[in-house]
Amino acid sequence: MSKKVHVQTNINGEAVDFLCEPRNSLLEVLRDELDLTGAKEGCNNGNCGACNVVMDGRLVNSCCVLGVEADGCEITTIEGIGAAANLHPLQQKFLEHAALQCGICTPGFIVSAKALLDSNPNPSEDEVRYWLAGNLCRCTGYDKIVRAVLDARNGA
Amino acid sequence: MHAFDYATPESVADAVVMLSDPGKNACVLAGGTDLIVQLRENRRRTDLVVDVKKIAELNALSCDAATGLTIGAAVPCYRIYGDGQIAAAYPGLMDAARLVGGTGIQGRASLGGNLCNASPAGDTIPPMIVLGGEAEIAGPDGTRKVAVEDFCTAPGRTVLADGEFLVSLHFPAPAPNSGAYYRRFIPRNEMDIAVVGVGASVVLSGDKSSFVSARIAVGAVAPTPLFVSAAGEALAGEPVSDETIQRAADIARDAARPISDMRGTAEYRKHLTSVLTRRVVQGAVQRAKE
Numbered sequence A: 001m002s003k004k005v006h007v008q009t010n011i012n013g014e015a016v017d018f019l020c021e022p023r024n025s026l027l028e029v030l031r032d033e034l035d036l037t038g039a040k041e042g043c044n045n046g047n048c049g050a051c052n053v054v055m056d057g058r059l060v061n062s063c064c065v066l067g068v069e070a071d072g073c074e075i076t077t078i079e080g081i082g083a084a085a086n087l088h089p090l091q092q093k094f095l096e097h098a099a100l101q102c103g104i105c106t107p108g109f110i111v112s113a114k115a116l117l118d119s120n121p122n123p124s125e126d127e128v129r130y131w132l133a134g135n136l137c138r139c140t141g142y143d144k145i146v147r148a149v150l151d152a153r154n155g156a
Numbered sequence B: 001m002h003a004f005d006y007a008t009p010e011s012v013a014d015a016v017v018m019l020s021d022p023g024k025n026a027c028v029l030a031g032g033t034d035l036i037v038q039l040r041e042n043r044r045r046t047d048l049v050v051d052v053k054k055i056a057e058l059n060a061l062s063c064d065a066a067t068g069l070t071i072g073a074a075v076p077c078y079r080i081y082g083d084g085q086i087a088a089a090y091p092g093l094m095d096a097a098r099l100v101g102g103t104g105i106q107g108r109a110s111l112g113g114n115l116c117n118a119s120p121a122g123d124t125i126p127p128m129i130v131l132g133g134e135a136e137i138a139g140p141d142g143t144r145k146v147a148v149e150d151f152c153t154a155p156g157r158t159v160l161a162d163g164e165f166l167v168s169l170h171f172p173a174p175a176p177n178s179g180a181y182y183r184r185f186i187p188r189n190e191m192d193i194a195v196v197g198v199g200a201s202v203v204l205s206g207d208k209s210s211f212v213s214a215r216i217a218v219g220a221v222a223p224t225p226l227f228v229s230a231a232g233e234a235l236a237g238e239p240v241s242d243e244t245i246q247r248a249a250d251i252a253r254d255a256a257r258p259i260s261d262m263r264g265t266a267e268y269r270k271h272l273t274s275v276l277t278r279r280v281v282q283g284a285v286q287r288a289k290e
C-alpha cells in the first residue's frame, strides 16, 4: 500500500479535505470516503456516465479520474444540484416526463444535462443527444430523458 | 487497482528525471481515459504515475497563420474544438476530437494520450498524420522530433525510449486551397471503436479542378495507423474526378492489412477502407472548395 495523500478540494461549494491513496479513483473517494453516494459506479471504465461529476467546469467521468488529481479543484456532484424541497428544473422535468425507472443512471444524466444547459441554455435535440451519448440507461430508453432535458431548456 | 505513487512535475526536465529512474517502472498520465482503465483492469503495472498536466508546455495551445498549430500533449479534446480559430483552420482534426468518447471523456482525453496509447484504431491519429503532424519528444538526451506517421510501431508501442515522453504536437499552417476530413465507420452513432477510420488532406489547384497533393491515412486496418503515401501520390497532378478518387481508394484498400475480429472480418474492413477513402477524399475536396 502506498502512502495516503492529503487532497484539498471544494465540493458543492464547501472546502473539503480528504486523504486517499493515489490508486483511488475520484468516484471511490466520493462514495467511500466522503459518503457522497449520488455518483454511481456503473461500468468503472468510462462508458456509462453514471459517475459523472463536474470538475473545474468540465464534465468528467469520475471513475476515470484519480482522487489525487482533484487537488485544488472545484467539483459539483449530484448532491450539489437541487434539494428534496427545491428540485432543480431538470429534476422536476425528469419526474414529469417519467424519465427514470430504476434510477441508477439518473444522477449521471442530471449532472451531464446540467453541464450542457450551463454551457448552452438552448440546445437542439441533436445537441442534447450527442452531449448525452456517454450516458447509458438500461431501462427507460432515451426518448423520455431527451424530452425532459428539452423541456428544461431556459427554465434551468 | 494495485498501489503506485503519484507525482506532478512542473517542468519537462523534472518529468524526464522521474521517468528515467531505473529503479522505477514509471508511466505518464495525461487525461487518464486509457491509462486509469488499463491499470484498473491489470492490463498494465506501474510503480509511479507521473501526471504531466502541471507542465506548461503540455498545456500549450497556440495557433498562428504563419507558424501553424501547437497542441500540448495533455490538452484535452474540448479545449481544441472549443477554440473557434483552431476549429475553423483544422476541421479535419476537429472531426476526430469531437468523436473520442462522450462529453465526459472529451473533458479529459488528449491527442497526446491517443497517440501514445498507439491503438491501431486511435481516431485522432490518421487526421494528425494527413495534416503533417510532428511530435516533439523530450528525454534524457534532450528533445527530438518524429513525424506522427512514424510514431506508432506496433499495437500499444511507440518510438518513445525509456525516460522519453511526448511534449507537444505541431501542425503546419494549412496551405491555400486545402481541406482535410476524418471519418470512421462504427455500427452505432457514437461511443464505439472504429471498425475502419480514414483521414485525408488535399491541396487543390487555384481553380480547384485538380489535386496539387494529397495525404491519406487509415486506421484499424493494420497493427498501427497507416500512412498510405501511394494513395495520396496517385492524386497529385490529377484532375478532381470520381475516377481519380476511386483509384486512390483502391490503393488504400490494397494497403490495408486488417484482421478479422468481432467488429468485422478482414474482407469487410478492406471493402470499408475503399468506400470510406472515397467519401473522405470527397469530403476533403469539398472543404478545400469552401
Ligand SMILES: Cc1cc2nc3c(=O)[nH]c(=O)nc-3n(C[C@H](O)[C@H](O)[C@H](O)COP(=O)(O)OP(=O)(O)OC[C@H]3O[C@@H](n4cnc5c(N)ncnc54)[C@H](O)[C@@H]3O)c2cc1C
Pocket (backbone or CB within 6 Å): A045, A046, A047, B027, B028, B029, B030, B031, B032, B033, B034, B035, B036, B037, B052, B073, B074, B099, B100, B101, B102, B105, B108, B109, B110, B111, B112, B113, B114, B115, B116, B117, B121, B122, B123, B124, B160, B164, B165, B166, B167, B191, B192, B193
Ligand atoms: C468510454 C471511452 C470511450 C473512448 N472512445 C474513444 C474513441 O472514440 N476514439 C479513440 O480513439 N479513443 C477512445 N477512447 C480512448 C481514449 O479516450 C483516448 O485514447 C484518449 O485520447 C487518451 O488520452 P488521455 O489523455 O486520456 O491518455 P492517458 O490515458 O492519460 O494516456 C494514454 C497512454 O499514453 C501514455 N501517455 C499519455 N500522455 C503521454 C505523453 N505526453 N508522453 C508519453 N506517454 C503518454 C500513457 O502512459 C498511456 O499509456 C475512449 C476511452 C473511453 C474510456
Ligand code: FES
Pocket (backbone or CB within 6 Å): A040, A041, A042, A043, A044, A045, A046, A047, A048, A049, A050, A051, A052, A061, A062, A063, A064
Ligand atoms: S462508472 Fe464511470 S463511466 Fe461508468
Ligand code: FES
Pocket (backbone or CB within 6 Å): A099, A100, A101, A102, A103, A104, A105, A106, A136, A137, A138, A139, A140
Ligand atoms: S433508469 Fe435504470 S438505468 Fe436508467
